[in-house]
Amino acid sequence: MKIIEVEAIPLAVPFSRPFAFASGQATAADHVLVRITTDDGLVGHGEAPPRPYTYGETAGSIVSVVRDLFAPVLIGADPFARERIRADLGRTVANNAAKGAVDVALWDLVGQACGQPVHVLLGHAADDVAAAHMIGLGTPSEMVADALEVNDRYGVEAFKVKVGRDLAHDLAAVRELRRELGDSIELYADANRGWDADTAVVAARRLADFHVTMLEEPNPADDVLGRRRIVRESPIPIVGDESTISLGGVARSLLDGDSQAISVKVARTGFTDSAKIVGLCEGLGVATTIGNQIDGMLGTVASTALGCGLRSLARHPVEVTTFLLMTDDVLTEPPTIADGRIAARQGPGLGVTIDPDKLAHYRADR
Structure with a gap:
């Protein structure tokens, strides 16, 4: 062939x-x-x-x-x-x-x-995984409304909250989300490098008060000493994402003390390098999760396949809901999220057909 x-x-x-x-x-x-x-x-x-x-x-x-x-x-x-x-x-x-x-x-x-389906070739750790939803920036009421709709309609119980702007506004949004969603819902935060180190240290402590489980990319990673100070002083794990876009980058970030967990994205490292990154992290005892690059339906299917393929990733909710933002797509069969979970396609390969x-x-x- x-x-x-x-x-x-x-x-x-x-x-x-x-x-x-x-x-x-x-x-x-x-x-x-x-x-x-x-x-x-x-x-x-x-x-x-x-x-x-x-x-x-x-x-x-x-x-x-x-x-x-x-x-x-x-x-x-x-x-x-x-x-x-x-x-x-x-x-x-x-x-x-x-x-x-x-x-x-x-x-x-x-x-x-x-x-064979891709998730089977990768290792067939699971047939479905829990779904996580990314909440974009907005007013606290807009962010709460988004979370409640996804929770009610799809049963999703894990949410990544976008932060990284004015700290008071961010904390108000997280406070309202925790109050409306309750303590059983997982919240974790992503600042997309938006804060400086001093703000991020304060933010990490305050976010912990709302039982936020992780903080992703709190500040620019090229602020080397600032990022390491955040890692030392944060009561919650600091996750590397856009600062860890290669196998070598992940190794350097973890060994230099810039991150304590890693977000893997199929859109960035495919299946091959994503699996290598997960293996490296497993050997170092570091948690990995599957992030989202504002993927469409095809990217969502691929992320689900990776999550169902590797045991370390199947343990954590996978960010798979951004295709819901799109008014349409080119796949004949959209992904399905039900009861807070999304299943891997069972057809050969990715199991998709383009319309x-x-x-x-x-x-x-x-």
Whole structure:
């Protein structure tokens, strides 16, 4: 089996409402669908959500690097040779979302060729996982309304609260969320590097009073001494996310004392490097969770597969609800969240089918 075609198709799907966080705001899913076809007629898919304010990638840069640099490496290659392909793509620095989508598409192909779902190939730790919901920035009442709707409609009982702006406003929102949701609901916070170190130390102590379980990216990680001081003085674990976007970056962050847990994102490290990161963290006794890059339906399916594949990840709620922001998508069958859980697809590979009419409607290059 050889790869004969590689496509990078930009999409533009509107959101029902903006999603805001300390480092930016998303108003539409300007994602890129990576599609890889083999000479056996199999087609693998991956989703690349660009986040220029975090990783520097845009939809245009993803399309360009996949088309001009990655496709010549991939065409003629065996999809099973993922480590060889990984090394070849690694000669191009950065471009994490583009590489992640290619890796997901390769695993999709391998699963189809083997007649097995991706989560089974990864290890089949579970068939479903608990879902977590990200609450974007807004007024306290808006954030509470969002959480209550998702809790009531989907049974979700774990929430990541976006913070990282004015501390008084952030704490007011967390206070209201805890009061309205009750003590049995898990709350954890993500500042997206929005605070300075002094503010983050105070915030961590106050958040602990509301039984917030973790604090993600409290300040810019290049404030090295400030981040280490936060880790030392925080009563809750500090989670590395956008400061830990590679295997080596995770190792440095943990060994240097910059993080105490790691958020893994399929959109950033695919299945291959995500599994390597989880293995490293397991060896060091460090917890890992699955984060969300404001993924669409395809990214949600991929994150669920990773969570169901690896035992360390299956233990924690997986952030899988951002596709609900989208007014539509290109998959024929949306993900389903029920009773606070989401199940892995049982079909070969990712088990997804692209609707050709929706793809034609939402592609941004025509």
